[in-house]
Amino acid sequence: xxxxxxxxxxxxxxLSVLIWAGGLVILLYLxxxxxxxLLKSLSRAVYSAMRLGSRSIQSAIxxxxxxxxxxxxxxxxxxxxxxxxxxxxxxxAVVKQNLQEYPALHRTMADLTNRIDEDYKQSAEVPPSPAGxxxxxxxxxxxxxxxxxxxxxxxxxxxKGLDQDHKKAMDEYRKSGKxxxxxxxKMMPYWRNLVQAMEKTGKTIxxxxxxxxxxxxxxxxxxxxxxxxxxxxxxxxxxSLVQFAVSGLxxxxxxxxxVVNFNLIALPMSEMVGGGSYIGPFKxxxxxxxxxxxxxxxxxxxxxxxxxxxxxxxVIATMDDKLRHRMIYVTLTILIxxxxxxxxxxxxxxxxxxxxxxxxxxxxxxxxxxxxxxLIPTIGQMVMGFILPFALAFVAIxxxxxxxxxxxxxxxxxxxxxxxLSFLLRLIGNIVRYTGELLIKIYDLIIFPLIWVERLxxxxxxxxxxxxxxxxx
Amino acid sequence: xxxxxYLLLLxxxxxxxxxxxxxxxxxxxxxxDCSGTYTSxxxxxxxxxxxxxxxxxxxxxxxxxxxxxxxxxEKDIIAKVTFDKRPSVSNNQKRAFQKKLDEFVAAAAKGSxxxxxxxxxxxxxEFLNETGxxxxxxxxxxxxxxxxxxxxxxxxxxxxxxxxxxxxxxxKLRSDNxxxxxxxxxxxxxxxxxxxGGGKWRVINDLERIEKILE
Numbered sequence: 001x002x003x004x005x006x007x008x009x010x011x012x013x014x015l016s017v018l019i020w021a022g023g024l025v026i027l028l029y030l031x032x033x034x035x036x037x038l039l040k041s042l043s044r045a046v047y048s049a050m051r052l053g054s055r056s057i058q059s060a061i062x063x064x065x066x067x068x069x070x071x072x073x074x075x076x077x078x079x080x081x082x083x084x085x086x087x088x089x090x091x092x093a094v095v096k097q098n099l100q101e102y103p104a105l106h107r108t109m110a111d112l113t114n115r116i117d118e119d120y121k122q123s124a125e126v127p128p129s130p131a132g133x134x135x136x137x138x139x140x141x142x143x144x145x146x147x148x149x150x151x152x153x154x155x156x157x158x159x160k161g162l163d164q165d166h167k168k169a170m171d172e173y174r175k176s177g178k179x180x181x182x183x184x185x186k187m188m189p190y191w192r193n194l195v196q197a198m199e200k201t202g203k204t205i206x207x208x209x210x211x212x213x214x215x216x217x218x219x220x221x222x223x224x225x226x227x228x229x230x231x232x233x234x235x236x237x238x239x240s241l242v243q244f245a246v247s248g249l250x251x252x253x254x255x256x257x258x259v260v261n262f263n264l265i266a267l268p269m270s271e272m273v274g275g276g277s278y279i280g281p282f283k284x285x286x287x288x289x290x291x292x293x294x295x296x297x298x299x300x301x302x303x304x305x306x307x308x309x310x311x312x313x314x315v316i317a318t319m320d321d322k323l324r325h326r327m328i329y330v331t332l333t334i335l336i337x338x339x340x341x342x343x344x345x346x347x348x349x350x351x352x353x354x355x356x357x358x359x360x361x362x363x364x365x366x367x368x369x370x371x372x373x374x375l376i377p378t379i380g381q382m383v384m385g386f387i388l389p390f391a392l393a394f395v396a397i398x399x400x401x402x403x404x405x406x407x408x409x410x411x412x413x414x415x416x417x418x419x420x421l422s423f424l425l426r427l428i429g430n431i432v433r434y435t436g437e438l439l440i441k442i443y444d445l446i447i448f449p450l451i452w453v454e455r456l457x458x459x460x461x462x463x464x465x466x467x468x469x470x471x472x473x
Numbered sequence: 474x475x476x477x478x479y480l481l482l483l484x485x486x487x488x489x490x491x492x493x494x495x496x497x498x499x500x501x502x503x504x505x506d507c508s509g510t511y512t513s514x515x516x517x518x519x520x521x522x523x524x525x526x527x528x529x530x531x532x533x534x535x536x537x538x539x540x541x542x543x544x545x546x547e548k549d550i551i552a553k554v555t556f557d558k559r560p561s562v563s564n565n566q567k568r569a570f571q572k573k574l575d576e577f578v579a580a581a582a583k584g585s586x587x588x589x590x591x592x593x594x595x596x597x598x599e600f601l602n603e604t605g606x607x608x609x610x611x612x613x614x615x616x617x618x619x620x621x622x623x624x625x626x627x628x629x630x631x632x633x634x635x636x637x638x639x640x641x642x643x644x645k646l647r648s649d650n651x652x653x654x655x656x657x658x659x660x661x662x663x664x665x666x667x668x669x670g671g672g673k674w675r676v677i678n679d680l681e682r683i684e685k686i687l688e
Contacts, residue, residue, distance in 0.1 A: 267560070274558030276532015278497050352560050359564045363523040363571060 028443065029450040036440055043436020050429025057422040061415055068411035069233060075404055076236040077225045082311075084218045091211045098204040109197055112190045119183045119190075237408065244409040247401035254395040258293050261342070261388045264381060265289045268348035293392065296338050300393025303331040310400040339389040346385030350378045499687065500534040500606035501525055502597035505551075506615030507539040507581060508588040515578050517642055517680060518614045522574055524683050531556050531563040534604045537574060538593060540615055541585040542622045545592030551577045555604065588620045591627035598636055609636045610687065616644045617659050633672025638663075639686060640676045 007016040028035070224232035269292075270285035277284040305316040306327040316327065354374065444451060503525070505518045522537055529535055536553035538544070552573040556563040594611060601609040617640060621627055640663065649656035664674040677685060 270531065271559050271561060274532070275530060275560050275563070276498055276556075276558050355561060355564050359567055360527050362568065363527050365523070 025447050025450060029447045032443070032447065035443060039436050039439050039443070043433050043439075047429040047433040047436075050425045050432070054422045054425040054429070057418050057425065061418045061422065064411060064415050064418070068408055068415065069228070071411065072233060072236045072240060072408045073225050073228055075240070075408065076232065077222065080218055080222045080225060084215060084222065087211055087215045087218060091208060091215070094204060094207055094211070098200070102201075105197055105201065109194060112194045112197075116187050116190050116194075119187045122180070122183050237412070240405045240408045241412075243401045244405035247398040247405060250398035251395065251402055254392065254398065257388055257391055258297075260384070261293055261392065262286075262289050264349060264385050264388070265292060265342055265345040267352055268345040271348060271352065292338065292342070296335065296342075296389040297392050297395055299331045299335045299338065300389075301396045301399070303328065303335065303393055304396035306331060310396045312396070312400050312403065335389060335393060339386045342385040342389055343382045344385075346381040347378060350374070350381055496605075496607040498532045498534065498604070498606040499529060499608040499610070500601045500604040501529065501536070501610045501612060501687075502600050503535070503537045503612040504540050504544070504590070504593040504597060504614065505537060506588060506590075506613075507541055508584050508586075508615075508620070514614070514642060514644065515581055519574060519578050521612070521614065521641060521680070521683060521686075523571065524686070526567045526571060528687060529556060531558050531560055534606060535570065536597075536600055538596060539577075539585075540588055540590055540593045540613075542587035542589060543592055543625060544589040545595050547596070549593070549596070550600075553600070587622040588615070588618060589622070589625060589627070590615060590617065590619045591621075591631065592625070594633075594638070595631060598631065598633055601636060608687075611636055611638045612641055612686065613638065614641045616646055617663055618646060631666065631670045633667055633670035635671070637673040637675065638667045640674075641678075641686075642680060643676060643678055 006020060007013045009016045221232070225236070266286050266289040269288045270283070273284045273288045275283070275285055279287050301310070301312065302316065304310045305313050306319075306324050308317065308324075311317050316324070319327070503518070503522065505515065507515075518537075522535075525535055532555075534553070534555040536550055538550040541549055552570050554566050554570050556566055590613065594613070597611040601611070619627075640660070643656075643660065645653075645656055649659075660676060667674045677683075
C-alpha cells in the first residue's frame with residue numbers, strides 16, 4: 001500500500017491528507033481510554049518486572065555478601081590460627097631448647113654460688129691471735145731493774161724471743177694473705193660463668209617476651225575476626241586482593257616455566273610415543289609431555305603438603321607423622337626421577353634437533369657445517385630440564401594462596417557484576433515507565449483539538465447543571 | 474563399584490579410539506615427467522622433493538614416480554616411503570629416499586617416447602588411498618601435454634575423491650607460444666577432469682612459492 005493510494009482526491013492531495021489526519025485523530029480520540037490503559041499497563045508491567053528482578057538481585061547480593069564475609073572471616077581466622085600456632089611452636093622450641101635446661105642451669109648456678117661463698121669465707125681476713133707473751137712482757141716490764149747483768153741478759157733473751165715470734169707471726173700473716181688472694185683469684189672464672197649463664201637466661205627470656213607480644217597481636221586480630229568487626233573484614237578483604245594479584249602473577253611466571261619445560265620435552269617425547277599419532281586434535285607426544293609436567297606439579301603439591309607448607313588436602317595434613325614422612329621421601333624420589341628423565345629428554349632433544357638440522361642442510365645441498373661448540377647449550381638444556389621440575393614443585397605455594405583468595409575475590413567481582421545488573425534493571429524499568437507516561441502525553445497532544453472541544457462541552461454542561469440547581473433552590 | 478569400572482573402560486575406549494594416526498597424516502605422490510621434452514627439468518623436481526622431505530612429518534608418506542609411455546604400473550615408482558613414527562628413524566628414511574632420487578636423476582639420460590599422465594594419476598590415486606592419509610596430494614611435474622601410445626585407453630572418468638592435484642612448473646611448449654589458447658585449454662581440460670572426479674586442482678608455476686604446495 002503506497003502513499004499515493006491513500007490520496008483519494010488526486011487534484012487535492014493536501015485535502016486528502018488532512019481528511020486522513022482528521023479521521024485518524026477521531027479514531028485516536030475514540031480509542032483514547034483503552035490506549036491510555038494499554039500504555040500504562042505495559043509500562044507498569046515492564047517497570048514492575050524490572051523492579052522485581054532488581055530486588056531479587058539485591059537479595060542475591062546480600063546473600064553473596066554474607067557468604068563472602070563468612071568465607072573471608074573463616075579464611076582469616078584460619079590464617080591467624082596458623083600464624084599463632086607457628087608462634088607457639090617457636091615459643092615451644094625456645095622453651096625446649098633453652099629453658100628445659102633451666103634446672104641444670106639452676107643447679108650449676110647454685111653450685112657456683114656455693115663455691116664462691118665457700119671461697120669467700122675462706123678468703124676472709126683472720127686477724128692474728130694475740131700472742132700469749134704480751135702479758136709476760138707486761139709483767140717483766142714491771143720488774144725494777146737491779147742494774148745487774150742477769151736482768152739485762154734475761155731482758156735481752158726476751159727481746160730476742162720477741163723478735164723471733166714477731167717475725168714468725170708476720171710470715172704466717174703474709175702466707176695467709178697470699179692464700180686469700182689466690183682463693184679470690186680462683187673465684188673469677190666462677191663469676192664469669194655465672195654472668196654468662198645469667199646473660200643467656202636473660203636473652204631467652206627477652207626472646208620469649210618478643211614472641212609473646214607477637215602472639216598478643218595475633219590474638220587481638222583473632223578476637224577481631226571472631227567478633228566479625230568491619231575493621232577485620234576490611235583488612236582481610238584488602239589482604240585477599242593483594243594475595244590474589246601476587247599469587248596470580250607468580251602463577252603466570254610458573255605457567256611460563258611450564259611452557260619452556262613443555263618445549264624442552266615435547267620433541268623427544270615423539271621419539272618415545274611416536275610423532276604422527278594424535279589423541280583428539282592434539283599430538284600424543286604433546287599430551288605425554290604435558291602429562292609429565294602435570295605429574296611433576298602434582299608431586300610438588302604432595303611434597304609441599306607433606307612438608308606442611310601448604311594445606312590444600314586435609315587428608316595429607318591430618319596424616320600420621322610417620323606416614324607423612326614416608327610420603328615426603330616417596331614424592332621427593334619421584335620428583336628426582338622425573339627431573340632426571342627430563343634432563344635426559346633435554347639431551348635427546350638436542351641430538352634430534354642437530355640431526356634435523358643436518359638433514360635439512362643435506363636436503364638443501366649445503367655442506368654440513370661443524371657446530372662450533374654444542375656442549376654449552378646441551379649442558380644448559382640438561383640443567384634446565386633438571387631444575388624446572390623442582391621449580392614447578394613450588395607452584396603449590398602460590399596456588400594455595402590463589403585458590404583461597406580467589407574465593408573471596410570472585411565473590412567480590414560477582415557482587416560488583418550483580419550490582420551493575422541490578423542498577424541496569426532499575427534504570428530500564430524507570431525508562432520504560434517514564435516512556436509510557438511520555439507516550440500518553442504525546443497521544444493526548446495528537447488529539448488535543450478534540451480534547452479541547454470535549455472540555456468546552458463539559459464546561460457548558462456543568463454550567464447548565466449549576467443553573468438548574470440554583471433555579472430549583 | 475561396577476559403575477566406576479564401566480566408566481573407566483569407556484574412558485579407555487574413547488582415548489584409544491581417539492588415538493588415530495592415519496587420518497591426520499599427509500600422503501604425497503609426485504609424478505615426474507620423463508618424456509623427451511621435459512628431462513632437463515629434473516633438477517627442479519629434485520629440489521621440490523627436497524622441500525617435501527624437509528616438510529613431511531613422521532607418519533606421513535611420500536612416493537615419487539615417473540611419467541613414461543605407460544605409467545599405470547608400480548614399476549614407474551622411483552622411491553616410496555611411509556615415514557616411521559620416531560623422528561630419528563624418519564630422518565634416516567629421508568636420507569635414504571634422497572639418495573635413491575639422486576641416483577635416478579644421475580642415471581636419467583633418455584626421455585620416453587610417450588607421456589601417459591592419466592596412468593600416472595590413476596597409480597597415484599591408488600597409492601594415496603592405500604595409505605589412508607587424511608590429506609592426499611598428487612603433484613604433477615610436467616607440461617601436461619599427454620601423448621598416449623597406440624592402444625592405451627585413458628578417456629574415462631577418474632576417481633579423485635579427497636585428492637588435491639597440483640600441477641607444478643607447467644612449461645609452455647613451442648606450440649603454446651604460437652597459440653596461447655592451447656596452453657590454457659590444456660590446463661582447463663585437466664582441471665575439469667580432476668574436479669569431475671571429485672578432486673581439487675591447483676597450479677603452481679612459480680617454484681619460489683614452493684612452500685604453498687602443502688597448504
